[in-house]
Amino acid sequence: MxxxxxxxxxxxxxxxxxxxxxxxxxxxxxxxxxxxCEKFLHSLRNTLIKKKDAAALFNLQASKRVGPPxxxxxxxxxxxxxxxx
Numbered sequence: 156m157x158x159x160x161x162x163x164x165x166x167x168x169x170x171x172x173x174x175x176x177x178x179x180x181x182x183x184x185x186x187x188x189x190x191x192c193e194k195f196l197h198s199l200r201n202t203l204i205k206k207k208d209a210a211a212l213f214n215l216q217a218s219k220r221v222g223p224p225x226x227x228x229x230x231x232x233x234x235x236x237x238x239x240x
Contacts, residue, residue, distance in 0.1 A: 168175040168188045175184060176192040204212070 166175055166179050166183045166185075168184060170188060170191055173192055173195075176189070181189050
């Protein structure tokens with residue numbers, strides 16, 4: 156039987172770039188790069204607002220709005236308002 160050997164590709168990755176993390180097999184990337192990417196992605200997941208929290212925040216903001224924004228009354232020229240009494 157013929158044994159299949161996987162050739163190890165050497166992928167050079169910049170540590171501030173996630174591109175290689177998503178397009179290459181993790182076995183072809185350096186363990187330090189994979190760890191750093193996973194740590195970053197994990198930190199994003201923990202800091203993003205969850206859908207439930209976003210809905211609660213939206214409802215809170217909506218409850219603070221009473222009506223349409225206040226408009227300043229337009230000043231009318233004195234000739235249209237009539238004579239002063």
